[in-house]
Amino acid sequence: MPITPVSDLVARAKERIVTLPVDEVRRRHEAGSILLVDIRDVRELARTGRIPGAIHAPRGMLEFWVDPASPYHRPDFDTDRTIVLFCAAAQRSALAVLTLQEMGVADIAEMEGGFAGWQAAGGAVEQPDGSR
Template structure:
């Protein structure tokens, strides 16, 4: 049996999650209503920079950091703020947002276009 292409998984996830525009994600974060969470690999941050104030949570640890029963739980995720995930181009973040929804996280979204779109729009970036 052939595997399901990742593009199909991403498309299906995007049909079931909330996607915020760059402007809306930034406005919610600036207003204190959202926690921007960068799920890219640490090497990506070092190479391309990061969004000031965004929490870094590597994709491989995200579920463990979110789960309050996990020994790896991070208190940053015990929040009433909307968790807005982003990666480089909004593929990993779509899958991650769907996974968090499946875990029962209700206030989660992804940022449209990811870090690449943020940087291309000239929005603030700092070197990691």
């Protein structure tokens, strides 16, 4: 049986999840009404910087950090705010949002375009050396 291309999996996920435009994410992040979660690898953060105020939850640990029954659970995810995930280009985040929906997380979305979209829209980025 051939492997389903990841592009197909991402396209299917995007049909079933909410994708928020960057301008809405920026507005809501500034207002504190969302929990903005960066699921990129630590090497990506070191190389390209971070969105100020976003929490980091590496993709490989995300489900474990979200699950209250997991020994790895992180209280950051005990929130009544909308959780908005992002990765580099909104592919991993689409798959992650779908997985968390399947776990029962109801108020969740991804950011359109990911970190690249944020940067292209002029969003603030904190560099690894702490500068902006």
